[in-house]
Amino acid sequence: MDVGARTLAAMGLPVHDPAECPSSTRRFADGGQYRFEIPSTEGPRALAAVLDEAGKRKVPVHRVSQGSGIMLMTDDEIKEMLAIGKQSGIEVNLFIGPRATFDIGAQAFSAAGKSLGLSLRGADQLQFALRDLERGVKLGLRSVLVSDIGSLWVIGKMRAAGELPAELIIKTSVMMAPANPASARLQEDLGANTINIPSDLTLPQIAGIRAAITAPIDFYIEAPDNIGGFIRYFEVPELIRVAAPVYLKLGLRNSPDIYPCGTHIEGTALALSRERVRRAQIAVEMIQRYCPDAVMSPAGK
Helix, strand or coil, X not given: CCHHHHHHHHCCCCCCCCCCCCCCCCCCCCCCCEEEEECCCCCHHXXXXXXXXXXXXXXXXXXXXXXXXXXXXXXXXXXXXXXXXXXXXXXXXEECCCCHHHCCCCHHHCCCCHHHCCCCCHHHHHHHHHXXXXXXXXXXXXXXXXXXXXXXXXXXXXXXXXXXCCCCEEXXXXXXXXXXXXXXXXXXXXXXXXXXXXXXXXXXXXXXXXXXXXXXXXXXXXXXXXXXXXXXXXXXXXXXXXXXXXXXXXXXXCCCCCXXXXXXXXXXXXXXXXXXXXXXXXXXXXXXXXXXXXXXXXCCC
């Protein structure tokens, strides 16, 4: 091996994308290989719509995540959403802080500057994000979504120091998705408990990342248009086999970007939430048809 390959191997990282795509032996703590996540669940009304549709379609839901941010929800809305989640046995994950696309800077909207994604601009923005986190935690939130590498590092340090609940789940956004094993390991080392990787990676590339981390992988099997619009339902059996433990996420192609959401577009948000559950039913049927022996984590616990 050359120097680079020896270095990667010494760090416990794969030196190539494994073309053979070995089956992952990792599992969720309950023994499951996969779970379902409904993203863009923008508030208690959307969560109620998700649960109603899931009940009608007999679709399991393990986690819902929200994208507009804690800062754009009232205390009562957060408490209601958490109460619904607790009663239903569903993890409620809320986005923290402002972001570059909400801020006054222009680079995040430029052709070459989109790599800024949802990063935080300046020390004040970082402080605002931590205030958002503190507010959510005080209201009972125990699962947060981050999109800035610096905030991930700080929050991980705060949790390790006992300044945040030890059980706090730190989930990384697709807007800072690691595209290689080293980047994924870095996010895990900084404190990420569940890591959203890019939805355009090949199965060997996904297998390489799985070899480098122990955290669950979050993966859009249907991605919104603004992150590529990929539709990969037929690959679900192999994704479960290679990436386990994995959260199967249902975005929607050919749908509007609703961030930031509010009552002015609530009808659209509710319709999108229900359709994401219908898409989840398609994934459930794919699993039943092509890999019925795959083990799902119990839902509603």
